[in-house]
Amino acid sequence: METQAADDGTPLDASVTSVASDPPASIGGWDVRSADPDYRAAVLDLLGALAYGELSAFERLAEDAKFAPGLVDKAALAKMASNEYQHYQQLHDRLVEVGADPTAVMTPFVEPLEAFHRMTAPSDWLEGLVKAYVGDAIATDFYREVAVRLDDDTRDLVLSVSSDTGHAQFAVDRIRQAIEADPRVGGRLALWGRRLMGEALSQSQRVVAERDALSNLLVGGADLQGFDLVEVGKMFNRITEAHTRRMAALGLAS
Amino acid sequence: METQAADDGTPLDASVTSVASDPPASIGGWDVRSADPDYRAAVLDLLGALAYGELSAFERLAEDAKFAPGLVDKAALAKMASNEYQHYQQLHDRLVEVGADPTAVMTPFVEPLEAFHRMTAPSDWLEGLVKAYVGDAIATDFYREVAVRLDDDTRDLVLSVSSDTGHAQFAVDRIRQAIEADPRVGGRLALWGRRLMGEALSQSQRVVAERDALSNLLVGGADLQGFDLVEVGKMFNRITEAHTRRMAALGLAS
Structure with a gap:
């Protein structure tokens, strides 16, 4: 991937991500772990959220x-939307494979995601690009952080569907061009980036509060190694820091 | 594919198509034929129209x-939209392969297609389904009719991207269910189907009038075997008849 230098000269590519420095050891495959009903429920929640997220990303990109x-x-946008759909299909097929009903598993996440989209409807092409870039990156960071703590099969699937769909570099290029052409655009988009991060955190907290299985997964209730509240705090810090670096890479203050 | 019986008992599946009864013999490959600048221009026009049509179909399906x-x-709609995008990609790559600029080749067809979409904006889910089904089928019929008269390479590509993307049966099932639940829906959708066919013909005539290369291809000016005005008339008859049969299969009078 092509890399670009940030203002301080650090090489910085578009897909800056936060990855836990010490990934824990494997906890085994799905066949073994899913015997625990709490673990199974937590993973279905995670895959349901991810699947509806992909379907929703398809819709937003197509709209943009x-x-x-x-x-x-x-x-270019149509291609990204189509890639998101392929990811949705992989998740859908996996849910069917493990005996879950994809619609039932996705439904709890429809309203929080739609609320996020209602609160952050882009008013133009550039706001749409920033939203796609920032939203996708935050979601990817979150799933990659969680993935390393999951059974091997689920981890591989989550990492596969969290791979870059070409969003990042495309959005960065277009946004930088727009700011170069009119520096005032930068101020407006910086505000927009803060609003997106705020709404994303607010809706995530709502989901975690409402979904016991998912929050158990996050705070170690499903017997996951060392994923306690301190770790969760650190994870959110890493995600926020990665967001800050990405905004800086765009030439925007976060 | 599952087939369904029409009112008169004839087995009828959703993808009723009109195919010329006697496909003419091969006229050779692209390498030979494209030496003729008129032929090359005509094929680029055709591929440009088809490519923008796929991109536009992607957008409409995603909107629906x-x-x-x-x-x-x-x-289901997202899957069809994603398939349309894959077709667009094939056409785009082929245009690049033969040394054409995809954007330049597609541009003349943007306005006629957008005009068609402006004149036929569906007011609800069912009108959108009928439009996707009828519009896709008319376009497919047209391209399959033309394809058999093209060089082997272009023909294979056109037939490949005109393959059913799963639209047909899905739309037929949903529309029939809706008419069964409320027969008055049938009257409204029958009117809608006539309007769609009328607008499609009107915009096609506009394109043919404005694009010399394309109309030469249709009336044999580019030295194609036996594709004269009589044949063109017969082709439009076959397409209209297939449309009538499709509307009947939906339980709609055309």
């Missing part, structure tokens, strides 16, 4: 494609 | 997905 300033940008 | 009554329907 309508506002693309030209055919090249329109096709 | 927003109005889906549930997650299963939403995901």
Whole structure:
């Protein structure tokens, strides 16, 4: 991947991510772990949230494609949307494979995600790009952090669907061009980035509060190694720091 | 594919198509034929129209997905949209392969297609389904009719991207269910189907009038075997008849 230098000269590519420095050892495969009903419920919650997130990302990217300033940008957004759909399909198929009903598993996450989208409807092409970039990156960071603590099969799936769909570099390039052409755009988009992060945190807290299985997974209730409240705090710090670095890479103050 | 019986008892599946009864013999590969600049221009026009049509179909299906009554329907529409995008990608890559600029080749068809979509904006989920089904089928019929007269390479590509993306049976099932639940829906959708066919013909005539290369291809100006005005008339008859049969299969008078 092409890398770009940040203002301080540090090489910085578009897909800055936060990854826990010491991934814990494998906890075994799905076949073994899923015998624990709490663990199973937690993983289904996680996959349901991820699946609806992909379907929702498909919709938002397709919507943004309508506002693309030209055919090249329109096709680029359509491609990303199509990739998100492929990820959805992988998650859907896995849910069926483990005997879950994809619709039932996704349903609890529809309203929180739609609330996030209602609160953060982009007013133009650039706000849409920043939202796609920032939103996707925060979600990817979160899933990668959680993935390393899951059984091997679930981890591989989550990492696979969290892979970069080409969003990042595309958005960074377009946003930087727009700020170069009109520096005032930077101030507006910086505010927008803060609002996105705030709403994302607010809806995540709501989901964690409402979904016992998922919060047990996060705070170690499902017997996961060393994933206690201190670790959760550290994880959110890493995600916030990665967000700050990404905003800086765009030339935006977070 | 599952087949369903029409009112008169004829077995009828959702993907009724009109295919010329006597496909003409091969006219050779692209390498040979494209030496003729008129032929090359005509094929680029055709691929440009088809490529923008796929991108536009992606957008419309993604838009319709927003109005889906549930997650299963939403995901079904997203899958079809994603398939349309894959077709677009194939056409885009082929245009690049033969040294054409995809954007330049697609641009003449943006306005006619957008005009069609402006004139036929569905007001609800069912109108969107009928539009996707009818619009896709008419376009497929047209391209399959033309394809058999093209060089082997272009023909294979056109037939490949005109393959059913799963639209047909899905739309037929949903529309029939809706008419069964409320027969008055049938009258409204029958009117809608006529309007769609009328607008499609009107925009097609506009394109043919404005694009010399494409109309030469249709009336044999590019030295294609036996594709004269009489044949063109017959082709439009076959397409209209297939449309009538499809509407009947839906339980709608055309």
